[in-house]
Amino acid sequence: MSLDILSCDLLVVGAGPAGLAAATRAAGLGLATVLIDEQPAPGGQIYRAVSSTPVQARDILGADYWHGLGLLQPFFDSGAKHLASATVWSINRRDGDAGFEVAYSVATPGQDPQAALLHCRHIVLATGAQERPFPIPGWTLPGVITAGAAQILLKTSGVVPEGRTVLAGGGPLLYLLAWQYLNAGVRIEAILETAPPGQWRKALPFAWGFLRSPYLGKGLKLLRAVRAAVPIVQGVTSLEAIADATGQVGQLRYEAGGQGRTIAVDQLLLHQGVVPNTNLSRAIGAEHEWSERQDCWQPVVDAWGASSVPQLTIAGDGAGIAGAAAAEHRGRIAAVHAAAALGCIDSATRDREAAPHRAALTLATRGREFFEALYQAPPQFRRPVGDTIVCRCEEATAEQVRHAARLGCQGPNQLKAFLRCGMGPCQGRFCGLTVTELIADEQQRHPREVGYYRLRFPTKPVTLGEIASLPQTDHSRQSVVRFRK
Amino acid sequence: MFRRLDAGTSAPRPVRITVDGQALDCREGDSVAAALFAGGIAACRDTAVSGAARGPFCMMGVCYDCLVGIDGRPNQQACMTRVRDGMAVERQIGAREVAV
Numbered sequence A: 001m002s003l004d005i006l007s008c009d010l011l012v013v014g015a016g017p018a019g020l021a022a023a024t025r026a027a028g029l030g031l032a033t034v035l036i037d038e039q040p041a042p043g044g045q046i047y048r049a050v051s052s053t054p055v056q057a058r059d060i061l062g063a064d065y066w067h068g069l070g071l072l073q074p075f076f077d078s079g080a081k082h083l084a085s086a087t088v089w090s091i092n093r094r095d096g097d098a099g100f101e102v103a104y105s106v107a108t109p110g111q112d113p114q115a116a117l118l119h120c121r122h123i124v125l126a127t128g129a130q131e132r133p134f135p136i137p138g139w140t141l142p143g144v145i146t147a148g149a150a151q152i153l154l155k156t157s158g159v160v161p162e163g164r165t166v167l168a169g170g171g172p173l174l175y176l177l178a179w180q181y182l183n184a185g186v187r188i189e190a191i192l193e194t195a196p197p198g199q200w201r202k203a204l205p206f207a208w209g210f211l212r213s214p215y216l217g218k219g220l221k222l223l224r225a226v227r228a229a230v231p232i233v234q235g236v237t238s239l240e241a242i243a244d245a246t247g248q249v250g251q252l253r254y255e256a257g258g259q260g261r262t263i264a265v266d267q268l269l270l271h272q273g274v275v276p277n278t279n280l281s282r283a284i285g286a287e288h289e290w291s292e293r294q295d296c297w298q299p300v301v302d303a304w305g306a307s308s309v310p311q312l313t314i315a316g317d318g319a320g321i322a323g324a325a326a327a328e329h330r331g332r333i334a335a336v337h338a339a340a341a342l343g344c345i346d347s348a349t350r351d352r353e354a355a356p357h358r359a360a361l362t363l364a365t366r367g368r369e370f371f372e373a374l375y376q377a378p379p380q381f382r383r384p385v386g387d388t389i390v391c392r393c394e395e396a397t398a399e400q401v402r403h404a405a406r407l408g409c410q411g412p413n414q415l416k417a418f419l420r421c422g423m424g425p426c427q428g429r430f431c432g433l434t435v436t437e438l439i440a441d442e443q444q445r446h447p448r449e450v451g452y453y454r455l456r457f458p459t460k461p462v463t464l465g466e467i468a469s470l471p472q473t474d475h476s477r478q479s480v481v482r483f484r485k
Numbered sequence B: 001m002f003r004r005l006d007a008g009t010s011a012p013r014p015v016r017i018t019v020d021g022q023a024l025d026c027r028e029g030d031s032v033a034a035a036l037f038a039g040g041i042a043a044c045r046d047t048a049v050s051g052a053a054r055g056p057f058c059m060m061g062v063c064y065d066c067l068v069g070i071d072g073r074p075n076q077q078a079c080m081t082r083v084r085d086g087m088a089v090e091r092q093i094g095a096r097e098v099a100v
Helices: A017-028 A068-079 A145-156 A171-183 A198-210 A215-229 A279-283 A323-340 A347-365 A368-372 A398-406 A412-419 A430-445 A464-468 A474-484 B032-038
Strands: A006-013 A033-036 A081-083 A086-093 A100-106 A114-125 A129-131 A144-146 A158-163 A165-172 A190-193 A236-243 A248-255 A258-263 A268-273 A274-276 A287-291 A296-299 A313-314 A389-391 B002-004 B014-019 B022-027 B065-071 B074-079 B088-090
Touching: A006 A017, A017 A033, A017 A114, A017 A323, A033 A086, A033 A114, A033 A430, A086 A190, A114 A323, A114 A464, A129 A145, A129 A268, A144 A145, A145 A171, A145 B032, A158 B032, A165 A171, A171 A190, A171 A198, A171 A215, A171 A268, A190 A236, A198 A215, A198 A368, A236 B002, A248 A268, A274 A296, A287 A347, A296 A464, A313 A323, A313 B032, A323 A347, A389 A398, A389 A430, A389 B002, A398 A412, A398 A430, A412 A430, B002 B032, B014 B032, B022 B032
Parallel strands: A006 A033, A006 A114, A033 A081, A114 A313, A144 A268, A165 A190, A165 A268, B014 B088
Antiparallel strands: A086 A100, A100 A114, A129 A274, A158 B002, A236 A248, A248 A258, A287 A296, B014 B022, B065 B074, B065 B088
């Protein structure tokens, strides 16, 4: 039955800029390469639907989005195999140096997902980023979505908000979305900026890098356009979404400069930056560290993207947030590293191959410290209080988490026993960071010491039927029939 | 409320699904969640814990707030499923029942 198991040199997980670039380069170097991605078409979130979007007027989404088109053809021509609409949910090391056995499920329209196994000698995780949790009162109401979700609606379907739309939070994506809405003729009621006044002073030491970076020209032009067209409320210190009679968001209460105000809204788009999506790298047992600059966890990787797990390389925002342009170069560096690790090229070739990508990466990341400092999410929006829901799945509140921490709950794992926090279908993706920070806050510990959920496979919910549909391996057969021997 | 952009967009093939038995016109390439938003539906389920209304939140398969029934299968992620002609979408009210 092992004939049913797909086999390759390199598995790349995620078809964003890092994954596409990694798979293309690896296949080009002669590795039998498979790219698995959850979406039906490659592009990741940043280049989501770039080959199929109904938004054809190029100036709406902007040149940076259309750059993604250039990654597609080289990938399709590379010989790498593309498994679309496929979700990896388990990765296990095989005996000795044999690499990994990977379980994934493929979504087929109108049918139950089909699970399958794959054997590979090396893995490049390119799982990208997700929105940082932004737990304010009312953030679970229908009509409140993330700015990233709103941008996906625009890219995939040309769907945009109408009526009274407010964007709240901070960070480049919030302004990019506002700019794209302006280009599309979409009216925005207001942007509520949560960066504290004077935050720019913290960013100032990094200004030199920013001044020499490609962000400067683009960023200022974009900000100028948004500022000219949209009322911006600076220094917002609290936010609360309030339901109307239909149970959807109808009002937004906020405080700025010590003044409270309430405005009517039809939808609220929230954003306070993105964080690495680390569920796979965590479950496989890779070491992670707390990023002081970005207030989030990221895998520990070296200059090649190599993690603490042998034969596991991590590229792109999943290895630490650095943006789409950087992700592409990190993907190529990871591919070259994997090729050398698999004995396909020698180390001199590896270094020569990587050199131009390293130079490009340095350019692409120059200036990032500046807006990391400028847009650092304020503590009160990362560390909520009271009845604000923290775990969206199990509806655990900030006060419940804080209370458990005051009772002596040792960390996120014990918290699961107290509150079921992190045990719902999202498996901690939207509460993990908040839970770490709340326990740290209550116990006056550093997030690093508090730690994170111990994640296990399957990293996404699967049905028993999917597991049962897996092909039988020698291991599984022996584990069931061993007692008969 | 959300709407579809007209200016600057191509018009993909129309697709018709039903939501709780009501016809909803959408477009090829839409996820079920995008079709719901474009059809004026922001809430798609009630939570199993408190019964609170929820709707699609992240649109990228992370939050599981967009769970709906699709063609008789409960707990499907609306943001990860493409629309198909004749697809029957049911909003999920209350906890799921396990078929025995």
